Amino acid sequence: MKTPTLLLILLLATTAYAATVTVTPATVYETTTAWEQLDVNNYKGSSIITKITVDSPSLTITDAAEYLGWTQTQDADTAEWKNGTIETNVKDAAFEFQVSAPNVTSNSTVPITITYGSGSTVLNVTVLNDATPPAITGVKPNTYARANNAAQLVSANIIDAETSVSGATYTWNDCGSGPDSTIVLTKSLDTYAGTANFSGYSEGGKACYKFTAKNNPGETGTLTGELLFDGTAPNVSISSPTTFATETTDFKFTASDNIATTLSCEIKLDSTTLDTVNVTNGTTTTLTKNLTGFTEGSHTWTATCTDGVGLSATKAQAIMLDTAPPSIIIDYTPSIPRTQTSELKTTVTDTVGLASVNATFEGAAIVLTKSGDVYKGTISSNTTGTKTIVVETKDDAGHTTTKTATVTIVPNHIVTLTLSPDSTTTGSTITASGTITKDGNTTSTEVIVKTPSGNTTKTLSGSDYSSTFIAPDPGTYIITTEFTEAGYTYKALATLTVRTISAAPEPPVFSGDGAGEWRTSGYVKPPEPQAPTTPSNPVTPTQPQAHGTGPASQQYVPLPPESPRSALTPKGTGVFSLGGAVKWLAILLALALLIGLGVYSYNRRGPKEDGGIDWNGYFKDGS
Ligand SMILES: [Ca+2]
Numbered sequence: 165m166k167t168p169t170l171l172l173i174l175l176l177a178t179t180a181y182a183a184t185v186t187v188t189p190a191t192v193y194e195t196t197t198a199w200e201q202l203d204v205n206n207y208k209g210s211s212i213i214t215k216i217t218v219d220s221p222s223l224t225i226t227d228a229a230e231y232l233g234w235t236q237t238q239d240a241d242t243a244e245w246k247n248g249t250i251e252t253n254v255k256d257a258a259f260e261f262q263v264s265a266p267n268v269t270s271n272s273t274v275p276i277t278i279t280y281g282s283g284s285t286v287l288n289v290t291v292l293n294d295a296t297p298p299a300i301t302g303v304k305p306n307t308y309a310r311a312n313n314a315a316q317l318v319s320a321n322i323i324d325a326e327t328s329v330s331g332a333t334y335t336w337n338d339c340g341s342g343p344d345s346t347i348v349l350t351k352s353l354d355t356y357a358g359t360a361n362f363s364g365y366s367e368g369g370k371a372c373y374k375f376t377a378k379n380n381p382g383e384t385g386t387l388t389g390e391l392l393f394d395g396t397a398p399n400v401s402i403s404s405p406t407t408f409a410t411e412t413t414d415f416k417f418t419a420s421d422n423i424a425t426t427l428s429c430e431i432k433l434d435s436t437t438l439d440t441v442n443v444t445n446g447t448t449t450t451l452t453k454n455l456t457g458f459t460e461g462s463h464t465w466t467a468t469c470t471d472g473v474g475l476s477a478t479k480a481q482a483i484m485l486d487t488a489p490p491s492i493i494i495d496y497t498p499s500i501p502r503t504q505t506s507e508l509k510t511t512v513t514d515t516v517g518l519a520s521v522n523a524t525f526e527g528a529a530i531v532l533t534k535s536g537d538v539y540k541g542t543i544s545s546n547t548t549g550t551k552t553i554v555v556e557t558k559d560d561a562g563h564t565t566t567k568t569a570t571v572t573i574v575p576n577h578i579v580t581l582t583l584s585p586d587s588t589t590t591g592s593t594i595t596a597s598g599t600i601t602k603d604g605n606t607t608s609t610e611v612i613v614k615t616p617s618g619n620t621t622k623t624l625s626g627s628d629y630s631s632t633f634i635a636p637d638p639g640t641y642i643i644t645t646e647f648t649e650a651g652y653t654y655k656a657l658a659t660l661t662v663r664t665i666s667a668a669p670e671p672p673v674f675s676g677d678g679a680g681e682w683r684t685s686g687y688v689k690p691p692e693p694q695a696p697t698t699p700s701n702p703v704t705p706t707q708p709q710a711h712g713t714g715p716a717s718q719q720y721v722p723l724p725p726e727s728p729r730s731a732l733t734p735k736g737t738g739v740f741s742l743g744g745a746v747k748w749l750a751i752l753l754a755l756a757l758l759i760g761l762g763v764y765s766y767n768r769r770g771p772k773e774d775g776g777i778d779w780n781g782y783f784k785d786g787s
Pocket residue numbers: 194267268269270293294381
C-alpha cells in the first residue's frame with residue numbers, strides 16, 4: 165500500500181472514531197481561581213492516547229493535578245500530561261488544572277486548546293463578572309447605643325459569595341455637620357468587628373453610621389443607619405398576681421423606657437423562665453401561663469425588661485401558688501336523738517384563703533359562725549332516719565371542695581336518774597332510780613346502773629327502775645344509768661358525794677390500821693382539798709353514739725380520792741417515833757396551816773349538790 169493511501173485511511177479512521185474532550189465547569193469568577201476538569205472519552209477511539217496538553221494563552225494556569233502513570237508539567241499558559249495511556253476502552257479520564265481569572269467588567273469567554281494524541285479541540289472557559297457587592301447583615305449596634313461609651317463594639321456579618329470580601333470599615337458622625345470617624349474592621353470568619361469611641365454622644369443624642377465593605381473585584385457595599393444614645397435603665401411594674409397564683413395565671417406587668425420604643429421582657433417563676441416577649445414602651449402586657457408543673461406554696465415571680473442598649477430592670481413579687489382545693493374536716497355526732505340539737509364543727513383550710521364556706525343539713529342552710537379555720541353550726545331534726553350534712557367551700561383561686569357526712573336521727577328516749585341520798589357518808593345505802601320516757605316503741609326492758617360497787621342490770625318495771633348500792637370511801641363519784649335500744653345507748657348521770665365523818669379538833673391519833681381513818685376525839689378533820697376540776701356541775705351530756713363509731717363510753721370513774729390524806733397523815737410508827745415538844749409543835753403548826761388552807765379551799769368549792777339541775781335527758785354512749 166502506498167503511503168498516501170495509508171494516510172487517507174488513518175485520517176478516515178480518526179474522523180470516524182475521534183476521542184472527545186470536555187471541560188467542567190468551564191467558568192471562573194473574576195479575581196478568583198478555579199479548578200477546571202478535563203474529561204477525555206477515548207472509547208472506541210482510533211488510537212491509544214499517551215499525551216494531553218492544555219494551552220491557555222489568555223487565562224493563567226496556576227496549577228495542575230498529578231496522576232500516577234503520567235508525567236505532569238505546568239507553566240502559566242500550559243499544562244501537560246504524558247507517558248501515560250488512555251486505551252480505547254476508557255470512557256472518562258480526568259485531568260485537572262487550576263486557572264486564575266482577571267478582573268473583568270462583563271462576562272468574558274476565554275479559549276483554551278486541548279491536544280490529545282493526534283487530535284485537538286478548542287474549548288471555552290467563561291470569566292464571570294461579579295455584579296454584586298458584599299452583603300452586610302447583623303449590624304451591631306443598631307437603633308440604640310449606650311450613651312458616652314468610649315469603647316462601643318461594632319460588628320456586622322459581611323459576605324460576598326462570588327468573589328469574597330477584601331475589607332470593611334465603620335464610619336460615623338453626628339448626622340449633622342460634624343466630622344466623620346472611621347475605623348477598619350477586623351475579620352473573624354464572616355464577622356467584621358471594631359471598637360468605636362462614642363464618648364461624645366450623650367443620652368438622647370444621635371449618630372449616623374455606615375458600614376462599607378469591598379469585594380476582591382472592587383465592588384463596594386454599604387449599610388447605613390442611625391443610633392439613639394441611651395444611658396438609663398427601663399422601669400418595670402407588676403400588676404398581678406400580687407398575692408396568689410393558680411394553675412392558669414395571668415401575669416401582668418408594665419414596662420417603660422426613656423429611649424427605647426420596644427423592650428425585651430422576660431418573666432420567671434423562681435429561676436424558671438415562663439416567657440420572653442417584646443413589648444411596646446409604656447404598655448401593659450398580660451401573659452397567661454400554665455403553672456401546673458410547679459409545687460403548691462411560696463414562690464417569687466419576676467419581670468425583667470431590657471432596653472435597646474442592654475440596660476435592664478427587674479421587679480419581683482412573692483406569691484403563693486395554689487393548685488389544691490380546700491381541705492374540709494367535719495366534726496359531728498353520727499347519731500342524734502330526734503328533736504335534740506347537736507353541734508356541727510367543720511375545719512376548713514386552704515393555702516391561699518377561702519372565698520366561701522356553706523353547709524346544709526337536709527338541704528337547709530346551716531348558720532355557721534367562724535373562728536379561725538373552724539366553722540360551727542347546729543343541726544336538729546324532728547324525724548328519725550338517715551340525714552345528710554353537706555359542706556361546700558371555694559378558695560380564692562376558685563377551687564371548690566364538697567364534703568358530705570351522714571347522721572342518723574334516732575328516737576329521743578329520755579333516761580332519768582335520781583340518787584337518794586346524793587350526799588352521804590361511807591357505808592350508807594343509796595338508791596339509784598329513774599324512768600325511761602320512750603319516744604315511740606322500744607323492745608329493750610332493761611337498764612344498766614353503773615355504781616362504784618359495780619354494774620347492775622335492772623329490769624324495767626313499766627318505765628321505772630330502781631337499784632341500791634353502798635356508799636364507798638369519801639369522794640365524789642359519777643353514777644350512770646344506761647338504756648340501750650336498737651344499738652343506741654341513752655344515759656343519765658348523777659353525782660354522788662360521799663362525805664368524811666366529822667371529828668373534834670384534838671391531837672390526832674392515827675389508827676395505824678392502814679385504813680387511813682382519823683380517830684380523834686373532838687378533832688375536826690379538815691376538809692380535804694379538792695381538785696379544782698371536780699365536777700360540781702353536771703357532766704355535760706353528749707348525744708348517743710352509734711356503736712363502734714363514737715368516742716369510748718364514759719365508764720364509771722370515781723374522782724380522785726382525797727389524795728392529800730396520805731401525804732399529810734403520818735404513819736403510826738412514824739408518829740410514835742417522834743420525840744420532843746418541838747417536833748409535835750411543828751406537826752401542830754403544820755396541821756393548823758392545813759386546816760386554814762382546807763377551810764379556804766372548801767369555801768372556794770362549788771356546791772357539792774347538783775343544785776337542782778335537771779339531769780333528765782342526759783345520755784351518753786354506753787357501749
Ligand atoms: Ca468586575
